Amino acid sequence: MIRTENLWKKFGRHEALRGLSMSVPEGSAYALMGANGAGKTTTIRILMNILQAERGAATVLGVDSRRISPRELAQIGYVSENQELPEGLTTTEYLDYLRPFYPEWDRELETAVLRRLRLPERRKIGELSHGMRMKMALACALPFRPKLMILDEPFSGLDPLVRDDLMESLLQQAGEMTVLISSHELSEIEGMATDVGFIDEGKLLFEESMGDLGARFREVHVTLDREASVPGRMPEGWLDVRASGNALNFVDSAFSQEKLSADMLLLNGAVRNIDAQPMGLRSIFTALAKSKRGDR
Numbered sequence: 001m002i003r004t005e006n007l008w009k010k011f012g013r014h015e016a017l018r019g020l021s022m023s024v025p026e027g028s029a030y031a032l033m034g035a036n037g038a039g040k041t042t043t044i045r046i047l048m049n050i051l052q053a054e055r056g057a058a059t060v061l062g063v064d065s066r067r068i069s070p071r072e073l074a075q076i077g078y079v080s081e082n083q084e085l086p087e088g089l090t091t092t093e094y095l096d097y098l099r100p101f102y103p104e105w106d107r108e109l110e111t112a113v114l115r116r117l118r119l120p121e122r123r124k125i126g127e128l129s130h131g132m133r134m135k136m137a138l139a140c141a142l143p144f145r146p147k148l149m150i151l152d153e154p155f156s157g158l159d160p161l162v163r164d165d166l167m168e169s170l171l172q173q174a175g176e177m178t179v180l181i182s183s184h185e186l187s188e189i190e191g192m193a194t195d196v197g198f199i200d201e202g203k204l205l206f207e208e209s210m211g212d213l214g215a216r217f218r219e220v221h222v223t224l225d226r227e228a229s230v231p232g233r234m235p236e237g238w239l240d241v242r243a244s245g246n247a248l249n250f251v252d253s254a255f256s257q258e259k260l261s262a263d264m265l266l267l268n269g270a271v272r273n274i275d276a277q278p279m280g281l282r283s284i285f286t287a288l289a290k291s292k293r294g295d296r
Contacts (some may be wrong), residue, residue, distance in 0.1 A: 001024050001025065001026045001027075001028075001060075001061065001147075001148055001178040002022070002023070002024035002030075002047060002058075002059070002060055002148070002178075002180060003022070003023050003024070003058070003059045004020055004021055004022050004023075004043070004046075004047075004056065004057070004058040004059075005021050005056055005057045005058075006019050006020070006021055006055065006056040006057070007019070007020040007021070007043070007046060007053045007055070007056035007057075007058060008020075008053060008054045008055040008056055009039075009042055009046065009051065009053050009054060009202075010054060015202055016039050016042040016202055017039050017042055017043065017046075017053065017056075017202040017203075018201065018202035018203050019056070019202075019203060020039065020043060020056070020199070020202060020203060020204050021056075021204060022043075022197050022204045022207055023207070024178060024180055024195070025178075025195060026178055027175075027178055028178055028179070028194045028195045029174060029178075029179040029181065029189075029192045029193050029194045029195070030178075030179065030180050030181070030193070030194070030195045030196070030197065030207075031181055031182075031183070031186075031189050031193040031195070031196045031197070031281070032044075032180065032181070032182045032197050032199060033186070033196060033197065033198050033199065033281075033285050033288075034182075034198060034199035034200055035200070035289055036184075038199045038200055038201065038202070039199050039201070039202040039203075040152070040153075040182040040199055041080075041152055041153070041182065042202075043199070044080075044150055044152045044180070044182060046058055046065060047060050047065050047150065047180075048060075048065070048068075048076075048078055048150065049065050049066055049068050052066065060072065060076070060148065061075060061076070061147065061148060070101075074101065074102050074103065074104070074144065075146055075147040075148060076146055076147070076148045076149075076150065077141030077142065077144075077146035077148070077149040077150065077177070078141060078149075078150045078152075079134070079137045079138050079141050079149075079150070079151050079152070079154050080137070080151075080152040080153070080154075081134070081152060081153040081154065081156045081157070082152075083133075083137050085125045085133060085136060085137065086125060087124065087125050087126025088124060088125075088126065089124065089125055090121065090122050090123060090124050090125070091114075091119050091120065091121050091122070091123065091125060091128075091136055091139070092121045092122060094125060094136075094140065095110065095139070095140065095143075098140055102143075102144035104144050104145055105143055105144045106143050106144070106145060107143070109142065109143045109145065110139070110143035113138075113139050113142050113143060113169055114139055116165065116168065116169055116172075117135040117138070117139055117165050117166075117169060118135075118165070119132065119135055119136060119139055120132075130157055130158070131157075131158045131159060131162035132162075134154060134155075134158060134162070134166065135162065135165065135166065137154075138154070138166055138169055138170070139169075142169060142173060145173070145176060145177070146177055147177055147178065148177060148178050148179075148180070149170070149177050149178070149179045149180070150179075150180045150181075151170075151179065151180070151181040151182065151183070152182050153182055153183055153184065154166060154181070154183065155183055155184075155185040155188055156183075156184065156185075163185065163188055167188055167191075167192070170192065171192060174192055179192070181193070186280075186281045186282040186285055187280065187281070187282050189281070190210075190280060190281040190282070193210050193281070194209060194210055195207065195208070195209050195210065196208060196209075196210060196213050196281070198285075198288055200292050201292075205288075205292075210281075213281075213284065214278060214279070215255070216237075216253060216254055216255050216256075217251065217252070217253055217255060217278075217279045217284050217287075218251070218252045218255040218260075218276040218277060218278065218279065219249075219251055219252075219276070219277045219278075219279050219283065220249070220250055220251070220252050220255075220260070220274065220275070220276045220277075221247060221248075221249050221274075221275045221276075221277075222247065222248040222249070222264070222267070222271060222273070222274050222275075223246060223247055223271075223272045223273040223274075224246045224247070224248060224267065224270045224271060224272060225246070225270050225271075225272050226246060226270050227245065227246055228243040228244065228245065228246055228247055228248040229243050230242075230243050230248075231266055231267070233266065235259075235263040235266060236254055237252055237253045237254030237255070237259075238250045238251070238252060238253075238263075239251040239252075239253055239287045239288070239290065239291045240287050240290050240291065246272075248267075251279070251283075251284075251287040252276070253287070253288075255276065260274065260276060
């Protein structure tokens with residue numbers, strides 16, 4: 001549904017993207033993770049032909065992103081935290097304006113989305129709160145049943161109730177479209193994401209399914225029969241290693257039971273107990289971000 005190959009983008013001397021290659025499978029809900037400034041929004045703006053890359057290629061719905069036509073745009077929903085909406089129009093007036101551009105616009109779905117999001121139909125968009133404006137952007141993107149939904153930090157700065165409303169509306173149609181979502185609210189998207197890409201300093205470090213990601217990450221607590229210390233030779237895949245008293249704690253990013261047992265041999269038989277627990281997406285992201293900063 002989306003593919004980028006070796007994308008490069010500079011702003012002055014700053015290289016926002018440095019050879020970014022990624023692939024979003026059709027029917028997936030792909031979460032693009034990364035710290036602020038990692039290149040997530042730049043990537044999305046290139047996909048939407050808002051920005052042009054210096055090098056590389058990007059395709060959306062099988063079409064070069066630089067040549068997206070009204071035909072493709074009628075199949076793409078786009079919601080951004082910084083999205084501009086016509087402030088002088090009411091919500092009803094703006095929806096009236098949009099409908100003719102989308103041959104597949106579903107009036108019944110529009111009514112259902114407006115009811116679910118509890119949008120005031122006759123208030124001007126310029127008078128809406130930030131949360132209501134994000135609801136409005138989503139209400140404009142769902143009724144034409146897009147094949148692809150692109151969401152750039154849709155939950156940023158929203159209170160929990162508004163986030164719940166937006167997530168519920170997305171989940172209502174999640175099976176009908178491919179979703180690319182960039183968000184720091186990782187706990188909110190964990191329940192819908194099927195695939196994950198991790199971007200750092202303009203490069204995609206990895207992408208994989210949520211199932212594979214969850215399978216290879218564990219938070220490990222090791223109890224020793226002596227005072228713990230950080231091993232001089234670190235096993236492959238260990239992140240955020242900490243020693244406290246007789247406990248050694250770390251994140252194993254290449255977990256398997258056999259590998260963990262072999263790693264324990266480095267501790268010279270001092271192991272009393274091992275507890276390895278699955279990790280949520282936010283905890284995985286935090287461990288990866290720390291490792292990229294060098295806080296190994």
